[in-house]
Every structure is written in structure tokens, then in C-alpha cells.
Amino acid sequence: xxxxxxxxxxxxxxxxxxxxxxxxxxxxxxxxxxxxxxxxxxxxxxxxxxxxxxxxxxxxxxxxxxxxxxxxxxxxxxxxxxxxxxxxxxxxxxxxxxxxxxxxxxxxxxxxxxxxxxxxxxxxxxxxxxxxxxxxxxxxxxxxxxxxxxxxxxxxxxxxxxxxxxxxxxxxxxxxxxxxxxxxxxxxxxxxxxxxxxxxxxxxxxxxxxxxxxxxxxxxxxxxxxxxxxxxxxxxxxxxxxxxxxxxxxxxxxxxxxxxxxxxxxxxxxxxxxxxxxxxxxxxxxxxxxxxxxxxxxxxxxxxxxxxxxxxxxxxxxxxxxxxxxxxxxxxxxxxxxxxxxxxxxxxxxxxxxxxxxxxxxxxxxxxxxxxxxxxxxxxxxxxxxxxxxxxxxxxxxxxxxxxxxxxxxxxxxxxxxxxxxxxxxxxxxxxxxxxxxxxxxxxxxxxxxxxxxxxxxxxxxxxxxxxxxxxxxxxxxxx
Numbered sequence: 001x002x003x004x005x006x007x008x009x010x011x012x013x014x015x016x017x018x019x020x021x022x023x024x025x026x027x028x029x030x031x032x033x034x035x036x037x038x039x040x041x042x043x044x045x046x047x048x049x050x051x052x053x054x055x056x057x058x059x060x061x062x063x064x065x066x067x068x069x070x071x072x073x074x075x076x077x078x079x080x081x082x083x084x085x086x087x088x089x090x091x092x093x094x095x096x097x098x099x100x101x102x103x104x105x106x107x108x109x110x111x112x113x114x115x116x117x118x119x120x121x122x123x124x125x126x127x128x129x130x131x132x133x134x135x136x137x138x139x140x141x142x143x144x145x146x147x148x149x150x151x152x153x154x155x156x157x158x159x160x161x162x163x164x165x166x167x168x169x170x171x172x173x174x175x176x177x178x179x180x181x182x183x184x185x186x187x188x189x190x191x192x193x194x195x196x197x198x199x200x201x202x203x204x205x206x207x208x209x210x211x212x213x214x215x216x217x218x219x220x221x222x223x224x225x226x227x228x229x230x231x232x233x234x235x236x237x238x239x240x241x242x243x244x245x246x247x248x249x250x251x252x253x254x255x256x257x258x259x260x261x262x263x264x265x266x267x268x269x270x271x272x273x274x275x276x277x278x279x280x281x282x283x284x285x286x287x288x289x290x291x292x293x294x295x296x297x298x299x300x301x302x303x304x305x306x307x308x309x310x311x312x313x314x315x316x317x318x319x320x321x322x323x324x325x326x327x328x329x330x331x332x333x334x335x336x337x338x339x340x341x342x343x344x345x346x347x348x349x350x351x352x353x354x355x356x357x358x359x360x361x362x363x364x365x366x367x368x369x370x371x372x373x374x375x376x377x378x379x380x381x382x383x384x385x386x387x388x389x390x391x392x393x394x395x396x397x398x399x400x401x402x403x404x405x406x407x408x409x410x411x412x413x414x415x416x417x418x419x420x421x422x423x424x425x426x427x428x429x430x431x432x433x434x435x436x437x438x439x440x441x442x443x444x445x446x447x448x449x450x451x452x453x454x455x456x457x458x459x460x461x462x463x464x465x466x467x468x469x470x471x472x473x474x475x476x477x478x479x480x
Contacts, residue, residue, distance in 0.1 A: 008264040009033050011444060012253055014240045015269030017045020018430050019418040021223050022076050022437030023267055026454045027444060028230040035261060036232055037253070039239035044219030046390060047430060054384055055306060060215045061388050062302045063328045063345050068459065069197045069205035070431035072438060075456040080226040082218055086209040093314050096124040097321045099373045111462035112200035112469065124320065129166050136160040140192050141200055141469040148188040150400045156188045168321050177325055179427050180298045180349040180394040190397040190427050201471060202459040210316070212331065243268075243415070245280050250415050265444050269418035269437065272395060273297070288411055291404040295421055300393035301351035303366045304330070305344045306384040311370060311377040324369045325349060341383055346370070351389065359387040394428030395421045408440040416440035
């Protein structure tokens with residue numbers, strides 16, 4: 001690692017989500033004077049928690065899970081000292097439309113065949129449908145990514161003769177959860193990325209990693225403490241009002257509490273829809289800003305349930321062809337276990353269809369689905385419930401989205417953009433956010449003549465995967 005010895009080392013990072021945290025953590029290692037400003041009273045951005053007044057508990061806004069292919073998020077967790085706060089699930093439990101449960105796990109076969117045996121055991125697909133799916137996955141993986149960009153994935157599926165059952169029970173199950181969008185609104189290139197990186201390239205890539213502590217504990221409390229130990233100045237409740245510019249350069253950051261921050265380099269690590277209002281009016285017509293404003297978003301809804309009994313021994317379940325998509329048995333501390341209440345969370349991505357329903361109606365529909373699957377749920381008493389909808393949970397990977405996503409280096413020389421919505425090659429994920437922060441930090445390092453790479457490499461691609469699908473050792477899907 002090269003140490004910075006020259007001047008001009010002050011960096012002001014606006015936004016304390018995953019992207020801002022990653023950038024601050026990276027730059028602090030090179031002795032930059034980093035200040036991290038967050039508008040709220042906690043860090044973590046959308047990876048955060050809420051205080052539920054009725055129960056007195058902290059609950060996550062949504063069950064965030066990682067996958068083993070998320071190498072940069074794992075790097076960030078290690079750098080911040082909580083890499084051990086994740087439990088790796090090596091099998092998933094799929095609940096068929098008729099309630100039958102199938103455990104999905106990897107076999108002894110090498111990638112990309114390691115999940116084939118479990119897939120063949122799925123009871124709700126015919127052999128013909130399984131064969132059609134296999135042919136489609138092969139075609140998807142072998143198609144040059146430039147031939148997929150800008151295409152509606154639903155059209156691609158129809159061209160490859162995927163049945164309605166396959167679309168509802170496989171493609172939607174995987175992609176709506178991974179991309180938080182309906183298939184009609186997904187760019188085919190991102191569907192390819194999910195399947196290649198998550199399921200085909202490396203036998204470990206698909207493994208799900210679930211936090212054992214709350215998101216607030218990890219990405220706010222622990223992250224802030226780690227950053228402070230590294231020398232980062234952290235500031236909460238500093239809502240940026242505007243960046244003040246002169247001669248095509250940011251001169252200061254002015255906050256709503258009337259404080260001003262002056263630095264040499266600035267970084268906007270905020271949700272994309274906030275960017276235009278934080279820039280001076282003279283930049284509002286810039287092509288990059290205009291493109292950013294065209295990026296669409298999608299909601300995610302979580303239903304938290306407090307029940308008087310345990311409804312299933314499963315720690316999680318993937319619910320196929322239902323309104324509910326994932327069920328998680330929420331972890332509780334020892335004191336909460338003694339109260340005899342069991343906590344569950346049900347997650348629904350791309351949840352636009354719920355917009356016309358009341359919270360009571362949403363809870364009723366979700367609870368009824370659980371009762372159809374598990375008899376103990378049908379007999380359970382609901383002690384409490386809470387519905388949380390993040391209306392702008394993710395940016396939508398609509399066809400042509402890459403034309404709208406900006407590079408981290410903005411059109412202002414001393415301003416970086418960071419956030420999962422920037423050009424990372426990844427969809428709206430915590431991994432994408434971490435990558436964006438690292439890429440923005442690398443840009444700042446380059447200005448000081450430091451060529452060190454911060455970005456963590458992808459998982460290596462298995463030899464058989466490279467041969468069968470023509471995968472290259474270096475990823476074609478994003479920056480390395």
C-alpha cells in the first residue's frame with residue numbers, strides 16, 4: 001500500500017450508506033483526512049433498522065442477505081471487523097404451490113452442475129420444463145452481454161419457449177428477489193449476471209449469508225466505531241443542503257444545520273434521486289444529471305409478524321408462485337425468547353401490487369398464505385404485526401439502464417458519485433454499493449499517483465463453467 005505524503009488530502013463524503021462507508025474505510029487506509037456526513041442519526045442507508053414502538057424492539061427495514069459472490073461486501077465486513085456476524089446457509093427450502101417443501105443444496109458435482117440434482121428434484125416442474133429451462137440457461141449464459149443489453153427479459157424468455165409455469169416458478173422466483181423488478185421491466189443483461197455470478201461461475205457463489213445481528217448494529221454502530229478507530233471523522237444529523245461551486249469546482253458543502261465543510265475532494269454517496277437538488281442550478285441541465293433523473297425505482301415490502309407459537313422449524317423458506325416471496329424466522333435475544341413470542345418476517349420485492357391495499361389487508365393476505373402452508377400458523381394467534389414498505393428501495397434495472405448510470409468520476413473534477421446506481425456492472429445490491437464506494441475511492445487515489453486496486457476480485461470461474469458457457473476468467477459484466 002502506498003502512503004499519501006502530498007497535500008490536498010481532505011475528503012468530504014456526503015452519505016453514510018454502504019457506498020459512503022466503503023469509500024471512507026478505503027481512503028482512511030491511505031492517510032486521507034476523511035469526513036463522513038450522514039443526514040440521519042444512524043449510518044447504513046437502506047440497510048437500517050426501525051424502532052417498533054408497540055413491541056419496543058429494533059427491527060430491520062427488510063431482511064438483507066448477501067451471497068458468496070458478493071466479494072466486495074465481504075471485504076468491507078472484514079475491514080470493519082464484523083465478518084463473523086453472518087451465518088452461511090448451504091441449503092434453501094422451496095415451498096411449492098401445493099405446500100410441498102423441497103430442500104435445495106449443492107451436490108458433489110463441479111460447477112456449473114453442482115445444483116443440478118436439486119433442481120431435478122423440484123416436484124412442481126415437469127421433466128420437459130426442466131429441460132427447457134436448462135436449454136434457456138445455457139443460451140442465456142453463452143450470449144454476448146452486448147446482445148442482451150437493452151432487451152426486455154420477458155421477450156427473451158418467450159423467444160426461448162419458456163412456459164408460464166417456468167416463468168412463474170423459476171425465473172420470477174430467482175430474478176424478482178435478486179433484482180426487485182418484474183420480468184417485463186428487467187434488462188436481459190442483468191438476468192444473465194444473476195445466473196452467471198450467482199449460480200454458474202463458482203460452486204460457492206449461490207450460498208446465502210444472513211446477518212446474525214441487526215442491520216443497525218452492523219452498518220451503523222459497528223461501522224461508525226470502526227471508521228472512528230481508523231481516523232475518519234463521522235458526523236450524523238448533517239443533512240446536505242447544497243454543494244457550492246465556483247469555476248467548475250466544488251468549494252464547500254453547506255448543511256441544513258448551517259455548518260459548512262471545506263475539502264479538496266467531495267463525494268456524493270446519496271440515493272440518485274437526491275443528486276439533482278444537491279447540485280447548483282447551473283448543472284441541472286447537464287446530460288448526466290438529466291440521465292440520473294430518468295432512473296426509475298421499485299419498492300420492497302416487509303411484513304413483520306409476532307406470533308404466539310413457532311410455525312415451522314425452518315429458518316427461512318422461498319415461497320413459490322405466491323404473493324409472499326421469502327419467509328425468515330427472525331432472530332431474537334434470550335430475553336425475547338422467554339416471552340413466548342416468535343418473530344417472522346415475510347419479504348416481497350417489486351411490491352407495487354400492494355399499493356392499493358391497507359396494512360391490515362397486506363398482513364391478512366400474508367398470514368393466510370403462511371396458514372395454507374403450515375398448520376401451526378393456522379392455529380397461531382397474531383400478537384402484533386408491522387408492515388414496512390421502502391418505496392424507493394432499489395433502482396430499477398430497466399432495459400437500457402446502463403445508458404443512464406453515471407461513472408463515479410462526475411463532470412466536476414473534484415466530485416465523485418457513489419451509490420449502487422452508478423456504473424458498477426451490478427444491480428441494486430449492497431455489493432454494488434460497496435463496489436461504487438471503492439471505485440470512487442480509487443479515482444481519488446489515482447489523482448495522487450496511487451495505482452493500488454481497492455476493488456476485490458470476483459470469485460474465480462470454474463474450469464468446466466468456462467468451457468461449457470464460454471465464460472472468461474475476467475468478468476465481462478463490470479469493472480474489475
